[in-house]
Amino acid sequence: MKPLMLSTMLATLMLTSAAIAQTPSWLPPADSARCPSKWGAGDERGSGNLMKPQTVLNAVKLIKTGEVIELSHPLNAAMPMVAGRVFDLQVKRTGAARGVNKIRPNEELIVAEMGQVGTQFDGFAHITHDNVHYNCLKTEDIATRNGFTKLGIEKVGMLMTRGVLIDVAGFKGVDTLGDTYEITVADLEGAIKKQNLTLQAGDAVIIHTGWGKLWDKEPARYAKSNPGIGVKAAEFLIAKDPMLLGADNTPVEVSPNPDPQLAIPVHQLALVVNGVHLLENLKLDELAAKNVSEFAFVMQPLKLQGATGSTVAPAALR
Amino acid sequence: MKPLMLSTMLATLMLTSAAIAQTPSWLPPADSARCPSKWGAGDERGSGNLMKPQTVLNAVKLIKTGEVIELSHPLNAAMPMVAGRVFDLQVKRTGAARGVNKIRPNEELIVAEMGQVGTQFDGFAHITHDNVHYNCLKTEDIATRNGFTKLGIEKVGMLMTRGVLIDVAGFKGVDTLGDTYEITVADLEGAIKKQNLTLQAGDAVIIHTGWGKLWDKEPARYAKSNPGIGVKAAEFLIAKDPMLLGADNTPVEVSPNPDPQLAIPVHQLALVVNGVHLLENLKLDELAAKNVSEFAFVMQPLKLQGATGSTVAPAALR
Amino acid sequence: MKPLMLSTMLATLMLTSAAIAQTPSWLPPADSARCPSKWGAGDERGSGNLMKPQTVLNAVKLIKTGEVIELSHPLNAAMPMVAGRVFDLQVKRTGAARGVNKIRPNEELIVAEMGQVGTQFDGFAHITHDNVHYNCLKTEDIATRNGFTKLGIEKVGMLMTRGVLIDVAGFKGVDTLGDTYEITVADLEGAIKKQNLTLQAGDAVIIHTGWGKLWDKEPARYAKSNPGIGVKAAEFLIAKDPMLLGADNTPVEVSPNPDPQLAIPVHQLALVVNGVHLLENLKLDELAAKNVSEFAFVMQPLKLQGATGSTVAPAALR
């Protein structure tokens, strides 16, 4: 990646036309400063490139008891959702019994943003900086009515790698971090040290904020705001070369951002600028309660062709 | 399970009122003959009970190179589907750019029978014998407008176990079995012997018919009929106590059934009578081409609350 | 129609197996007592048979100023709905500008029970007595996965007839009748007399309860219960041979019914027993405020093939 000088130039430029506003605490670098990505021009996989046979083998080594810890919430109409999204499951009438064996099947129609509800994995078609995606692909060039011709989630495939849980709530000694708490680099370093962890390239890095406990108990509060990493903490983690960043909250990052001029900037930093996947709305209570710091992380995104993401049911194995 | 005598009685009974019809080649046993299931009254997991830490460890032992072979097709509107089902993915307008960081997200609404399209895993709410499910739960008692209160697919969880591929197409020396070919017990035994396989309790038993090659090349032919196991072959496999039965065709079983009086009877035999899950529309070309007989099978059904099944993206690891 | 003796027999029968229960205040007559309907065996139109050229001409005579008074509410996600129904309107991304004329269209996907939401007209596929419809058609025989082969709303066509507003709220001198008030025959007779009205065969009979004022102000209260006619008042009105019965509440009838053993019995009395259409969730404030008792009623149900009803936008002309 090229130096960020251009992004400063851009910031300056924007401020002339918004004289009163404070200098934003962060802005995405200019396209020319971030493209081509470090994975090469035309790359669509970003941090997914870190998934290799060796990654699988490294993860397999961590499986000692065969225990599976599920990391996803059930999908239903009551779950917290971003306003304007739906999850509607309708049991259908499927007709008369067939055959002398009188078989009657049941099925359901589901209407939902299946790429963006529940425990959910973000691909690079999801987020842009002013309609420009990861590796400077433009929405205009890759979006159709029925999906994206590039960056679709179907290209990711199964991910299996070492997973690490950074238990920030545990480090701070709280059940859950505060409603708008921004996790600092010091928090991450402190938790990592306390847990005797080292981050490795290709890790699935999962942050425990405790916020996930509100999922079904206080869904409105869960959706309204949430603690999480900000730009600084995200930069710290991205520098470690993770396969993905995940958390037990909706956007992985703190929301709203403490800088009122910025809207979910870590989404741009991760998905647009650095091509690092995000994994949202994880269910981490069991993992945290069992003090699991290191595990085999397994996730199978649906091959929704041309989609921006996928609802998922990942698991930790140990 | 109790002896099947009652089922014969039932068959006899039905035939008196349908004098002209031939004796059906199979009928589901009476409820009293099959309930409670061998997993106990009230059990909702059936063959899912075979998933245990030891199953995971057995599978892990089979992972030697870290290679991942994907077993699912992409989900799109052109894929073969049972008449009356849909897969509609619509990219949404999500509004103006937000923040000085000009973030613009994309997302899609998906309208589909997400429990029953694409590469797909069947739960026990899906199929009945005259509105009676596995373990004699009645549709009337467990169905609501928005899902099933029992037998929902969200209760299954991640499955990881030894997978075996029975390559019947390979055994018969053909690219694909014929359009309505019923796989015989001799075919299974022949293929198993040729591949030097032994089936074990808890296996994910996958049958390669070659039919999957038509998925995107001849979708109409793929959906119209297909080769697969019939009642006899299914009984042979179920006797081995599998965690699931899968194939590279829509219903796992031959369709239409050679007995014109029967409508997909293996669905009842597996899901209703024996509580054995089915896994449909698998993509098996790579697995077969590489002559993989044994592998670690991994699948993460979505936790669609109260749903009859889940579209899935399983994989084979070795 | 045959005498109701059989229905009494049925009631007696049911009570033997439910000894503690009170005698229900009403039960639908036995199928044999109500079929064939007075419109003949095989008839699917019921009160729609009253729509004739002369009906149109009678209505036209009432149009003197050309004023149009709209009788429907806007359709949006916030409107009161029966639990389990949805109205989701999603603006779609429709792709790049086309042509040198740079045309960019917009459109929206709508997911809703379009037969049963908003101001809404009920057809005869909607309601049954134990799965038996108007004219003794059985759900089992006419329902498919994708609609009804008989009784579909597409068969009704445009209705134009004399409309009468029976202003019960006005007669009682209240803004709105009470939350569970059952309109009596005396209320109807009183209002009719006060308004100097006479009911004619083929009228669209509309009842003003005042409840419609809560539509967007108190949607939860609007949906929870409502004043309306009960069985007695419905029998009184149906005896006048109306083309339809409508009101400014969800089910036309009082809900819940004062008899706790009965669930929306007027739906059965009108739609199943007598083949009289219902028109629900009307917006009647303007009509009532202007003291319009008689008007030309115009309604164009959508031709939703095989549907149970249609959301509509009827109007009163005078």
Place this chain on the structure above:
Amino acid sequence: MKPLMLSTMLATLMLTSAAIAQTPSWLPPADSARCPSKWGAGDERGSGNLMKPQTVLNAVKLIKTGEVIELSHPLNAAMPMVAGRVFDLQVKRTGAARGVNKIRPNEELIVAEMGQVGTQFDGFAHITHDNVHYNCLKTEDIATRNGFTKLGIEKVGMLMTRGVLIDVAGFKGVDTLGDTYEITVADLEGAIKKQNLTLQAGDAVIIHTGWGKLWDKEPARYAKSNPGIGVKAAEFLIAKDPMLLGADNTPVEVSPNPDPQLAIPVHQLALVVNGVHLLENLKLDELAAKNVSEFAFVMQPLKLQGATGSTVAPAALR
């Protein structure tokens, strides 16, 4: 409206950057040349402003026999649709019988672009010139995820006015005009003269091309191309100040446009430049067969809040 000089300038400008292309036969005038509209700055109704009590009274005068001629096709999954649109009607399971009266309701979920399928009425949110609508409202300013804050179809209301059928197929002596035939001004003038018609301000002007006969007989051909008016004929008709332009084809206008550089330009000319509504996919066979030239036109668009259009079931009365 201001002179079109600016539009010529725009055309010139575009051609410099597309040197090889022929001069387009039409381009929308510049925003400054067309805004504010003749109905005033901020107007959202366009030709809907022509709907007045007097228009209703004029229409009423044409009703002499009370005959209703329906002008819409049934809505079903097999109807011709623009690629990417759907019409999916799913009968739902609605639960157990309720009450001692054993009521069981049926209902259906419908998933469709209900603003843009079937016989269908276009509002001004539907079409733009490079994201600028009628009266120079910008998509960016009025579009939300769930509808348009201005120009929504719910604002139109019932339309009742004099309808005229210009039977161009009849004038040309053919069952249907050719697959890509552009109706000329001479065709319109010839048909009008032959039918002894005069167009009046506020008319619903309906053009019979005969193409509607293919609706259910040859749906693929119906959707692929169609005869209809081009820019010249549309300008001729719009100069008569109609309330709407309708036809028995998908886009009212000829498609594809004979000028390969233009994509459905009449949509822009009518909806964007002049604020004249379009009415599509009419069923006109009965009207034409009965040689009805003049009639009372009645249409009730659904009040779909913020929608771009509405599927409708209009009728002709005489």
